[in-house]
Amino acid sequence: MRTAEDIVRMEVHYCVSSLVSILAANDGKPGYSASMFDLCEQALELASPIEDWEEAARDAGWREFDPPSQGSTVCRNATEAEKVDDDSGPLTYASDWQDACNVDGLEPYDREVFEHWIVSDWLADKLAAKGEKVDKDFAGMTVWARTTTGQGIAGDWVIESIIADLKREYGEE
Incomplete structure (x- = not known):
């Protein structure tokens, strides 16, 4: 190797x-x-x-979801408002790190x-x-x-x- x-x-x-x-x-x-x-x-x-969407999302509580659910690859614990609004359960999902940042209105970090x-x-x-x-x-x-x-x-x-x-x-x- x-x-x-x-x-x-x-x-x-x-x-x-x-x-x-x-x-x-x-x-x-x-x-x-x-x-x-x-x-x-x-x-x-x-x-x-380089825009670093992953680190910004991770700092906001997002993590990789394994196995992916409904096309989502990252998730975080849902806020109480999110649980009430869409009855999505305990997690909020996103398709990727940039999508996760968009859900939370976050800007990427610059590397x-x-x-x-x-x-x-x-x-x-x-x-x-x-x-x-x-x-x-x-x-x-x-x-x-x-x-x-x-x-x-x-x-x-x-x-x-x-x-x-x-x-x-x-x-x-």
């Missing part, structure tokens, strides 16, 4: 934080060709915070992007499935917008989560 260090060594290639930062800072400057303008727009998107890394398409797909921001065609490169800093990439929660998924998938837990 591959370790987190193996994944990083094989699937994370180069840091391009400075490149993305420079391009994002030049977004909208006159005189650029259309392709340069588009690349600056992509850089600005990669540098922008700041700290670094940008060229990664393999395989890792990009795994990261995107975990809610990470990736651009699979940033001037022909696949770039991950990393929201963690100050530690090795192998220690990121998302990398550890991918490793745990692989272990489950291959029965190595």
